[in-house]
Amino acid sequence: MIVSQLHLTDFRNYAEETFRYREGVNIVCGGNAQGKTNSAEAIFFLCTGYSPRAKRDKQVIRHGQTSARVSCEAQTRYGSVSAEIRFFSDRNKEVSVNGVPVSRIGELLGNVNSVFFNPGELRLVQESPEDRRRFLDISLSQLSRGYFYALQKYKKILAQRNNLLKEENLSLIRETLPVWDAQLAAAGAKIVAERNAYVRMLSPFAGEAHGEITGGRETLTVTGDYRYEGTEEEICRQLADALREKADKDIELGYTTVGPHRDDLKIRVNDSDVRTYGSQGQQRTAAISLKLAETEIFRERFGEYPVLILDDAMSELDCSRKRRLQSFIGKMQTIVTVTEKEDVPGYEKANIIRVEDGKIMSD
Numbered sequence: 265m266i267v268s269q270l271h272l273t274d275f276r277n278y279a280e281e282t283f284r285y286r287e288g289v290n291i292v293c294g295g296n297a298q299g300k301t302n303s304a305e306a307i308f309f310l311c312t313g314y315s316p317r318a319k320r321d322k323q324v325i326r327h328g329q330t331s332a333r334v335s336c337e338a339q340t341r342y343g344s345v346s347a348e349i350r351f352f353s354d355r356n357k358e359v360s361v362n363g364v365p366v367s368r369i370g371e372l373l374g375n376v377n378s379v380f381f382n383p384g385e386l387r388l389v390q391e392s393p394e395d396r397r398r399f400l401d402i403s404l405s406q407l408s409r410g411y412f413y414a415l416q417k418y419k420k421i422l423a424q425r426n427n428l429l430k431e432e433n434l435s436l437i438r439e440t441l442p443v444w445d446a447q448l449a450a451a452g453a454k455i456v457a458e459r460n461a462y463v464r465m466l467s468p469f470a471g472e473a474h475g476e477i478t479g480g481r482e483t484l485t486v487t488g489d490y491r492y493e494g495t496e497e498e499i500c501r502q503l504a505d506a507l508r509e510k511a512d513k514d515i516e517l518g519y520t521t522v523g524p525h526r527d528d529l530k531i532r533v534n535d536s537d538v539r540t541y542g543s544q545g546q547q548r549t550a551a552i553s554l555k556l557a558e559t560e561i562f563r564e565r566f567g568e569y570p571v572l573i574l575d576d577a578m579s580e581l582d583c584s585r586k587r588r589l590q591s592f593i594g595k596m597q598t599i600v601t602v603t604e605k606e607d608v609p610g611y612e613k614a615n616i617i618r619v620e621d622g623k624i625m626s627d
């Protein structure tokens with residue numbers, strides 16, 4: 265898949281701009297705080313309806329304006345697609361796909377696909393289980409709308425179950441809990457089954473990428489929780505059992521202690537936990553390798569690579585790792601943001617877009 269154009273209107277520090285990308289490597293360069301990441305964020309927003317950096321949608325509206333608009337055109341093996349999001353200061357965003365308004369974010373997912381990496385993604389290997397679950401959730405939501413809907417449902421039921429657990433009336437809790445448990449186990453089973461399959465696919469791809477970037481000097485493995493295993497129905501039963509077993513503890517604590525909202529991934533480099541023992545360089549390489557592995561899963565699922573967005577990823581790698589990374593990014597359309605274009609190996613052949621203060625400069 266390639267994204268050929270991105271239009272921004274009053275998005276972040278852009279008043280009105282059109283980015284034109286080509287196949288292969290596109291370098292968006294410019295000094296600090298000129299709008300490189302903003303343009304990358306816009307693409308990812310159009311893929312997922314979600315921003316890795318904006319806590320609230322309204323933050324993307326250019327200061328002093330009341331609305332913003334982003335849209336893009338992409339060519340996939342199935343034909344052209346376009347996506348558009350309008351943001352408003354006084355109401356929720358509006359999304360359309362191929363010119364048709366969609367009421368649910370789920371309908372945006374899977375149209376334009378990208379994998380996004382920036383230094384913030386180091387959270388994936390450095391921080392809490394929540395960051396690793398978010399990685400799985402964003403990736404799996406793009407791959408499978410069924411996953412996205414199950415996740416939304418799960419979160420809703422979980423919140424209701426947790427509210428119930430905080431009730432004073434114990435007999436009410438005991439009476440109502442089984443109703444929530446059945447629903448929670450059903451939605452949870454879909455999440456667990458898809459995560460299990462995903463992580464099993466991810467690990468060899470991530471290992472391969474990591475091995476290649478490190479010139480074979482390091483091995484990377486990723487394993488899931490795998491506490492619940494088997495078909496979706498089997499997992500559903502296991503989850504229901506676990507919820508029943510932990511009911512007393514949950515009532516005592518006032519929240520739900522078992523289920524996929526407690527999952528984690530184990531990421532190991534050379535057989536030790538990269539979060540605890542990995543060097544900065546190993547953590548950075550592991551995070552990039554996971555993202556590259558994600559692109560391979562997209563290719564298996566959709567029959568083509570997504571757009572790879574590498575925001576500020578280059579400057580932090582040493583020369584040999586950077587050069588080896590080059591062999592991966594040659595495989596798919598890649599949008600790289602850097603301050604100096606010379607930081608990207610092979611930049612002579614790339615499409616270069618220079619941004620300055622929210623404007624595209626002609627070279």
Ligand SMILES: Nc1ncnc2c1ncn2[C@@H]1O[C@H](COP(=O)(O)OP(=O)(O)O)[C@@H](O)[C@H]1O
Nearest residue numbers: 276277296297298299300301302324325326327
């Ligand atoms: N809603 C907004 N309205 C106007 N400017 C914004 C908005 N959000 C961010 N900016 C500006 O965008 C700039 C940062 O852009 P960014 O893309 O992160 O820079 P970089 O080129 O370093 O990646 C900052 O100057 C910031 O003030």
Ligand SMILES: [Mg+2]
Nearest residue numbers: 300301302576
């Ligand atoms: Mg940036």
